[in-house]
Amino acid sequence: MADKDLTEITIKLNDPDNQLIRLIDHISKASAPGHSFDVVVDPDMSEYKKDFFIDGDGSFYIKELKMNGKKVKFEDDKLIEYLERVQND
Numbered sequence: 403m404a405d406k407d408l409t410e411i412t413i414k415l416n417d418p419d420n421q422l423i424r425l426i427d428h429i430s431k432a433s434a435p436g437h438s439f440d441v442v443v444d445p446d447m448s449e450y451k452k453d454f455f456i457d458g459d460g461s462f463y464i465k466e467l468k469m470n471g472k473k474v475k476f477e478d479d480k481l482i483e484y485l486e487r488v489q490n491d
Contacts, residue, residue, distance in 0.1 A: 408465060420481050423469055427476050429456060430464035 415422060432439060437458040444450040456462055467474045475482045 405465075420469075423467060423474060423481065424476065424479070426464065427467055427474065430467065432456070433458040433462055433464065435459065435463075 413422070417423070429441070433456045435458055438460075439456055439458070441454040441456060443452045443454070469481075
């Protein structure tokens with residue numbers, strides 16, 4: 403799939419503990435081909451409960467994660483940020 407076929411989402415938020423980026427990273431890793439799963443938001447509150455299905459066997463995948471314009475990576479559940487390398491031809 404070409405990059406032009408991908409969707410980019412931008413979210414601005416206050417999240418000093420990086421909970422959302424950690425959640426998205428976890429979903430990204432868990433949605434590898436061959437692994438599909440349900441995500442349930444607020445399962446104990448019927449007013450807010452909502453189910454989502456992530457189909458790792460289908461076309462769903464997350465190509466990359468960036469935070470503040472930097473690629474992100476997690477090691478031992480800790481966020482590591484780094485800038486993309488710029489290569490001059």
